[in-house]
Amino acid sequence: MTGMTICTSENDCISVRTGRSGTTIANENGVTVNSHGINDAHKPAHAHVSGEGNPVRVGANGKPLKGQSELSTKQSKVVKNNLKAIRKEVNKVGKANKAIEDYNKKK
Numbered sequence: 001m002t003g004m005t006i007c008t009s010e011n012d013c014i015s016v017r018t019g020r021s022g023t024t025i026a027n028e029n030g031v032t033v034n035s036h037g038i039n040d041a042h043k044p045a046h047a048h049v050s051g052e053g054n055p056v057r058v059g060a061n062g063k064p065l066k067g068q069s070e071l072s073t074k075q076s077k078v079v080k081n082n083l084k085a086i087r088k089e090v091n092k093v094g095k096a097n098k099a100i101e102d103y104n105k106k107k
Contacts, residue, residue, distance in 0.1 A: 025089050026082040031075050033058075033082060035089045038096050045094030047086050049075050060090040 005013050022036040031051040046057045046065055053072025057065045062079045064070060071079060079086065 023089065025085050026078055028078055028081070029074055031078040033078065033086060035093055038093060038100065043097060045090045045097055047090050049079060051075075058086070058090075060087045060094070062086055 022034055024032060024034055025047055026033040029052065031049065031053075034048045034050070036048065044059065044065070046059055049056045049058055049071060052074040054069045056068045056071055056075065058068075058071070058079060059065055062083045
């Protein structure tokens with residue numbers, strides 16, 4: 001896993017995972033929720049829910065992104081049980097994507 005530190009100001013820095021390695025947010029009852037870290041192809045920031053149904057990308061609110069299938073009953077339970085962790089990780093990725101975008105605009 002690789003990482004980087006992004007600063008939007010002298011006192012506002014965050015350390016983020018980059019690339020596809022990301023992190024496992026939850027793994028229970030045959031359902032896995034992953035974040036793949038920072039990548040322009042991963043906008044808007046989201047998590048990947050797989051197992052016990054179709055793979056689905058969900059936003060920080062735990063709801064499927066536009067164009068994604070609905071979560072299965074088991075997937076919904078796992079997302080609900082881990083919503084706080086999903087929200088925290090997806091928001092962190094979103095903040096990092098925004099910081100990278102802002103940094104690249106200043107170049």
